[in-house]
Amino acid sequence: METAPAPLAALVQMTSGTDPAVNLATIDRALAEAAAKGATMAFLPEMSLLLDRDRPRSAMHIVREADSAWLPALRQMAQRHGLWLHSGSMPLLSDDGARRVNRSHVIAADGSVRARYDKIHMFDVTLPSGEKWTESAAYASGAALEVVQTPLGRLGLSICFDLRFPELYRALVDRGADLIAVPAAFTVSTGEAHWHILLRARAIETACHVVAAAQSGTHADGRATYGHSLAIDPWGTVLAEATAGNADGDRGYDLILAPIAADAAARARQAIPLARSRAVRSIEI
Template sequence: MTTTLPSPPIAALIQMTSGIDPAANLATIDRAMADAAAGGAAMAFLPEMSLLLDRDRARSAAHIVREADSPWPTALQDMAQKHGLWLHSGSMPLLADDGERRVNRSHVIAADGNIRARYDKIHMFDVTLPSGENWTESAAYAGGDALVVVDTPLGALGLSICYDLRFPELYRALADRGAALIAIPAAFTVSTGEAHWHVLMRARAIETGCHVLAAAQSGAHPDGRSTYGHSLAVDPWGAVLVDAGAARDEAGYRVMLAPIDPAAAQRARAAIPLARSRTMRNIAL
């Protein structure tokens, strides 16, 4: 008698070139989710600022309201239910509850349309790059202060966003809280992406023994910026499962399907037991 093993669940990474028109971005997301569902995905992942990518703060202000007043979460909830997919929203800009600052917020939405988790980006991208680019997210955005791990069809998912990637202590804390996968939606600059994207994503996977799922923005955007692309799925041993490259398909997006082996994290952690080694040390670090 032949025993058929169950197929591993599939994550769909959706690479986009989001612009300054939320309605157009939502239409792209809807088409991409249909492709993800047709490909057998259990969960789809969007990039950072999937609903609105606009560095002009005065122009974008007309769209950015408190979550309770925003149509965007509801639109994504409806899409998740329509396509029968769990969805990680990447992130979207919203007003904080006090109405004073913005937050860069992710949502994890179940296939029944219910929001299962929220996460506000903790680390603000305040940098002046060798390329001459200057970014000061903290001028408009407030950083979050909560670690989030949520159960999904792929496993326990730890949440982070883009610049969080550079703070390994966050990922160790997520793994300590039970994460077997980590989402890192991003809108990486081209210069930092070329230098650091692949090595940092693989490092976060290796040091935590987690799958890393990083849906990314890619290409030239209507607000004048360019982003690196290369949406990645990395397994807990550091192997790249899929890499979307820098291009997008004729439809204006690219969907990459990555099978998630639920036993991979356990194998990686058994081979290199970092958590056990840390507990054996008596030195205060």
């Protein structure tokens, strides 16, 4: 008896800018291509709807989720293209309007919202390159983990800088995750140093598929991002990788496809049974 092919994840690599309407049009084109190529679920990068480090300028677009046109637009796209969709993330105001949140959504092919996740770890760093980022100056940290059932498996949610905190991913596995999303807008310097290493490490140590759709190239706000969107299997093998830039001209995106085998996590966990072997010991110094 022939085995059915594994469902396909589509990773959309973007160079999102400061105009949400342009970004939405790019996403719509990418989802149409993903659907035509047989994808079951599409994954967008962090800040797919708006990437703008000019906080006063971006403020005109950033409202509470209930008042935002972005999520309804993505829900309509998912339904129209017949795809499950991970939004990557978008900037919204918290419900009390006091601060911003960096929020992911998982949307089913019928347009219903199945999960939300607010980024927990804020990107507050001063890099050797001289770049300084203080995400916490405008954004509030999330406080809840999220795992949601999808056609590709039980999906654990995270965003970009979360990648550096392995305890978050262990907690997602403890909640049943066998697939992890890491939408990102990595800087070039940190991407060159750490992107591939950290993503493969998270896949290996959790025995999960990792799907990381990324921003790439030079953006309208002047920043540059690393690209190299990756899909990795639970053994740490790279299944698909995008190039460093969006090479498809005026489409404004690159698209890669990766098969997500349903039994891959179980096989990796059987081969190296970390859960059974893990020991917590009290060590006196």
